[in-house]
Amino acid sequence: MxxxxxxxxxxxxxxxxxxxxxxxxxxxFADAASVELPLSRLLRLSLFQVSVGMAMVLLNATLxxxxxxxxGISATAVxxxxxxxxxxxxVRAMIGHKSDNHASFLGWKRVPYIWAGTMIQFAGLAIxxxxxxxxxGEGEFAxxxxxxxxxxxxxxxxGAGVAITQTAGLALANDLAPRDVRPRVVSxxxxxxxxxxxxxxxxxxxxxxxFSETRLVGVVQGTAVVTVVLxxxxxxxxxxxxxxxxxxxxxxxxxxxxxxxxxxxxxxxxLLTAVGLGAAGFGMQDILLExxxxxxxxxxxxxxxxxxxxxxxxxxxxxxxxARHLGRGGDPARMAGLGAVVGxxxxxxxxxxxxxxxxxLFATGATLIGFGNGLFAVCTLTAAMALSDAGSKSGLALGAxxxxxxxxxxxxxxxxxxxxxxxxxxxxxxxxxxxxNDPATGYSMVWHIEIGLLFMCLVALGPLARRxxxxxxxxxxxxxxxxx
Numbered sequence: 001m002x003x004x005x006x007x008x009x010x011x012x013x014x015x016x017x018x019x020x021x022x023x024x025x026x027x028x029f030a031d032a033a034s035v036e037l038p039l040s041r042l043l044r045l046s047l048f049q050v051s052v053g054m055a056m057v058l059l060n061a062t063l064x065x066x067x068x069x070x071x072g073i074s075a076t077a078v079x080x081x082x083x084x085x086x087x088x089x090x091v092r093a094m095i096g097h098k099s100d101n102h103a104s105f106l107g108w109k110r111v112p113y114i115w116a117g118t119m120i121q122f123a124g125l126a127i128x129x130x131x132x133x134x135x136x137g138e139g140e141f142a143x144x145x146x147x148x149x150x151x152x153x154x155x156x157x158x159g160a161g162v163a164i165t166q167t168a169g170l171a172l173a174n175d176l177a178p179r180d181v182r183p184r185v186v187s188x189x190x191x192x193x194x195x196x197x198x199x200x201x202x203x204x205x206x207x208x209x210x211f212s213e214t215r216l217v218g219v220v221q222g223t224a225v226v227t228v229v230l231x232x233x234x235x236x237x238x239x240x241x242x243x244x245x246x247x248x249x250x251x252x253x254x255x256x257x258x259x260x261x262x263x264x265x266x267x268x269x270x271l272l273t274a275v276g277l278g279a280a281g282f283g284m285q286d287i288l289l290e291x292x293x294x295x296x297x298x299x300x301x302x303x304x305x306x307x308x309x310x311x312x313x314x315x316x317x318x319x320x321x322x323a324r325h326l327g328r329g330g331d332p333a334r335m336a337g338l339g340a341v342v343g344x345x346x347x348x349x350x351x352x353x354x355x356x357x358x359x360x361l362f363a364t365g366a367t368l369i370g371f372g373n374g375l376f377a378v379c380t381l382t383a384a385m386a387l388s389d390a391g392s393k394s395g396l397a398l399g400a401x402x403x404x405x406x407x408x409x410x411x412x413x414x415x416x417x418x419x420x421x422x423x424x425x426x427x428x429x430x431x432x433x434x435x436x437n438d439p440a441t442g443y444s445m446v447w448h449i450e451i452g453l454l455f456m457c458l459v460a461l462g463p464l465a466r467r468x469x470x471x472x473x474x475x476x477x478x479x480x481x482x483x484x
Contacts, residue, residue, distance in 0.1 A: 037176050042185065045176070046192040047234035048114065048169040051227045053196025055121060055162050058204060058223055059085060059155065063132070066208065066216065071136050081151050085159020089406035092167050096399025099168045110175065111239050113168035118231040121161025125224035128154035129217040163406075165231065167399050172239055174398070187323035187378050194312060267383075267464050271333075272404050274460035275380050278340055279405045280412035281453035282373040284446055285347075288416055289366060296354050296440045297362060310363055311370035318374025322382075332382040333464035339376030340454045340461070342368055347447045347454075354440040377405075383464065412453075416446045 037045075067073040099113045106112065131154050134147030170189065177185045200223075207219050263269060290307055293299040318339065325335060349365030352358075384401040424442025426432050432441065 037178070037181075037185075041238070042173075042177075042188065043192075044236070045169075045173055045234050045238055046189050047230045048165055049189050049192040050196030050199075051118075051121075051230040051234075052162050052166050053193045053198075054200035054223060054227065055125075055158055057197050057200045058125075058220070059158060063128075063220075066211070067132055067135070071132060073132070073135050081148070081155045084152055084156045085162070086406065086410035087156065088160045088163045089410065090403045091160075092163050092402040092406070093396060093399035095164050095167045096171060096402075097396040099171055100396055106241065108239050108241060110168045110172035111235055114165050114172070114231065114235055117161045117164030117166075117168065118228055119161070120157050121165065122224045122228050124154045124157030124159075124161060125220055125227065128158070129220040132216070133213055163402070167402055169234070171398050176238065182382070184323040184326070186381055187319045187326075190319050190374070190378060191316065194315065198312065268400075270460055270464060271380065271383055272400060274336070274457050274464070275384065275401060276404045276408040277453050277457035277460060278336070278343075278376050278380065279408040280415075281340070281450045281457055282343055282369065282376065283409035284412040284416035284450050284453075285350075285369065286409075286413050286416075288420055288443055288446060289350075289369075292350070292440070292443045293359075293362060296443065297357065297359055299359060307363065307366045310367045314367040314370025314372075315374035318371040318376075319378055321371075322375050322378040326379070326382055331465060332379040333461055336376050336379035336383065337458055337461045337465055339372040339374070339379060340457045342372035342375065343454045344451050346372055347451050351444055351447045354438075354444065419446050419449065 095113065099110050127150060131147050131150035135144055135151055136147070170186075173185060173189060174182065204219060204223075208215065289311070293307060322335060326332060346365045346368035349361050349368065353362035353365065381401055384397055420442040422442070423432075423445045424439065427436045427438060427441035430437050
């Protein structure tokens, strides 16, 4: 072979290596792929997170406004039905355990649960628009009470379907991904959840601009169909079947024994305590950040809507940061603590933005809240899933994380609204003194409580970050997936 041809061949190989490195650098989650789970298959599997994000936007944003504004339903009734899906959050641990030990003649463990969750979610979305229309009391059939009952049932079914699908789906991703790429896989799945929320918020908002009852039915039921389609594509040829089916193991411990075993692991209780404190600490601001910008800083609707984009951008940066450093052997407990510290400084910025009337400081704080929250969520999940290394308990550990995270975040949001309204009313009436007679007082109380919760979270995380190097080595490659 001539020297020129050798040089050309070497140049081609060098160029290929260069573009491979460039692809990984410009696509931060491209290195989540592996021989066992290539990127195309991983992205297809992540579509179930897109369907989950779509359901979350529909339940927590789009339909709230439609029911209160267009349909004239009372805010109290809306709050009750929207909060119902949170009742299913504590059951995630049981779902994960059942999917770990499911016996099926089809030969699958996770697929039956994902399919069942999809069908429950589909059924809830199918009856939801009709139940909301009956809630208005303007139909010629049943009255408001019947509509409220069926609306509550529909929202509960969608919440249950989301919990089942997401818990089993993430456990399946954990089963398929090699251990050394799991931190990056969980970050990618978190990103796909955000993508689903962003895209569906834009699409659903545009579809309902010209509102009519017929269009409402079409949009909600169309969402049900899209959910089934996405989840079927996500599931296709993902989990390998066991020939002859999966037989029940008579010696397998029941849920209570598995749960006791998981709780007996040294760091489990402390880690779940930190998860709950951090989820509440970051979650309380969820419904108050935009009203604070409008009421206290005089920001326009367009400007406050932009806060969501800033917070989401911060979250994406936090996810990319977590994926990069966990992949390099970073300790998830230490990095979760870093996320909490960032959150403390971020809320301090939000607090000080009111007295100095600084929109820029407020926007910076909102961005850092997203960054800290993304970093904290992925890293605590990485640490939590490492608890299942000793056995086939990935679904149980995932369910425990999801149950604590969702319950704490939901309770924090509810508490934040009560505190803001109660303290704000007292401040405006002058009951707290002239120095606190300001609309910002109710919000500021919530921000201070969140800072306190994040400090408590750091106290819980401290001993976990001081583990031996052997334990750190096991934790950094823990089993990891994300739930919402």
